[in-house]
Amino acid sequence: MRTARCLFFKILLLTTCYTVSYGQSDSIGTAKKLEEIGQLAEKISVKAYGVVNYYHFDWQTLPDKRNAIDPERLNLYLYYDFTDKIQFKSEIEFEHGGTGATLAFDPLEEFGEFEDEIEKGGQVVVEQLNLVFKLKKYLNIRVGKMRFYMGNASKQDQPREYFTAYRSEVENTILPLGWYETGIELSGDLVLKSNQTYPYLAYKLYAVSGLDNTGFSSLNWIRRGYQTRFETINANTLAYALRLDYVFGQDSEIGFNFYACNPTGNRPKADFTSPSWVTYGDVHFAWEGYPWRIRAYGMLGNIQNSEALSTANRNLSNNLGVKRTPVAKMAGGAYAELAYDILNFTKKIETQQVYLFGRAEWYDSMLKTEGTVSDNPRYERQILTAGLNYFPIPNIVFKAHYAWGFLGSGETENTFALGFGFDF
Numbered sequence: 001m002r003t004a005r006c007l008f009f010k011i012l013l014l015t016t017c018y019t020v021s022y023g024q025s026d027s028i029g030t031a032k033k034l035e036e037i038g039q040l041a042e043k044i045s046v047k048a049y050g051v052v053n054y055y056h057f058d059w060q061t062l063p064d065k066r067n068a069i070d071p072e073r074l075n076l077y078l079y080y081d082f083t084d085k086i087q088f089k090s091e092i093e094f095e096h097g098g099t100g101a102t103l104a105f106d107p108l109e110e111f112g113e114f115e116d117e118i119e120k121g122g123q124v125v126v127e128q129l130n131l132v133f134k135l136k137k138y139l140n141i142r143v144g145k146m147r148f149y150m151g152n153a154s155k156q157d158q159p160r161e162y163f164t165a166y167r168s169e170v171e172n173t174i175l176p177l178g179w180y181e182t183g184i185e186l187s188g189d190l191v192l193k194s195n196q197t198y199p200y201l202a203y204k205l206y207a208v209s210g211l212d213n214t215g216f217s218s219l220n221w222i223r224r225g226y227q228t229r230f231e232t233i234n235a236n237t238l239a240y241a242l243r244l245d246y247v248f249g250q251d252s253e254i255g256f257n258f259y260a261c262n263p264t265g266n267r268p269k270a271d272f273t274s275p276s277w278v279t280y281g282d283v284h285f286a287w288e289g290y291p292w293r294i295r296a297y298g299m300l301g302n303i304q305n306s307e308a309l310s311t312a313n314r315n316l317s318n319n320l321g322v323k324r325t326p327v328a329k330m331a332g333g334a335y336a337e338l339a340y341d342i343l344n345f346t347k348k349i350e351t352q353q354v355y356l357f358g359r360a361e362w363y364d365s366m367l368k369t370e371g372t373v374s375d376n377p378r379y380e381r382q383i384l385t386a387g388l389n390y391f392p393i394p395n396i397v398f399k400a401h402y403a404w405g406f407l408g409s410g411e412t413e414n415t416f417a418l419g420f421g422f423d424f
Helices: 002-023 027-043 171-174 306-313
Strands: 044-059 068-081 086-095 102-106 113-116 121-136 140-147 182-190 200-209 238-249 250-259 278-289 292-303 330-341 353-368 379-392 396-407 412-423
Touching: 027 044, 121 182, 121 306, 171 292, 171 330, 171 353, 171 379, 182 238, 238 278
Parallel strands: none
Antiparallel strands: 044 068, 044 412, 068 086, 086 121, 102 113, 121 140, 140 182, 182 200, 200 238, 238 250, 250 278, 278 292, 292 330, 330 353, 353 379, 379 396, 396 412
């Protein structure tokens, strides 16, 4: 962050000096201008990270699935400190090297029509746009569009913070990944032992924009209900959530989340009016005890009136671009991950690390169904993953892993991945 600030300041300083030398002669005015620029540079921070991956697929479910190269994302952060207690934060994400696509709903058509606004792959998205008011250590208020801290993936977002080329399939498949919502967050740290940094309790309370259950599906459960298809976010009903962590070391914690939302009111049309409360909770664990790193996660969720919701979603417009597949009443999943730095055996190269890791995970997006909705065994998955991460310096990582996927139907989905990531 200091490096980014210095670079930003130097660019401004050189530009200003050039302008001053050719257009100004008042040395007092020039000094004042340079002082103002220096003060501005001290208030601005710039950060970024990026990911590029290659995938080789050997899937019995899709024998012709093509290998892929994906410039997955480039995230840029801009911070501005109005005061010591008030901060502006923004994040822009460039996904898959493209531009975004949105839908618009025209209620003036006879039956209401969905219209494409842009037709291109990828996205450029303003992920965050918020203000933070740092009132006390135990009380901060954030308003605007913000990262929604559910589970492990939200806190282990930068490529050096997770080992695989992509995040765990549990959090990547049945829940929104890269989850951002708009609303208000109350957060803070509660000291447990005076004059000691650790341990402490960290909490987050949310009242934010909710999901849209037209996007719920068999494979992805509530993930596609994350509102990204339209220009604006429907907010007839909000979501409420709590995160509580016991933090016992640097990047080491154990905690839980609870989430509740009735997304029926956020459907584009009033074509389904029954309540369909989504509730789920998770338990998450992370431990950084060099040379070891351990991660674990488990979640269980429920959807009210899932059979009636599945019936309503079957009749949705093709133009809405949703799956229209049956939705399960319950979904669940868990994983455990262990990594070790094998360069710990030698101290010759202190800045480099090579982590060997393994992960076992299970999830079922149709763990329990309701009424006439059948439980398709294909949606129960077990995945074993092994690989390595090479860090030539702490801010750059090269990754390789192989994942063996076993479906409840007896089919397999094996994936080999290579990738790299960076942050600054």
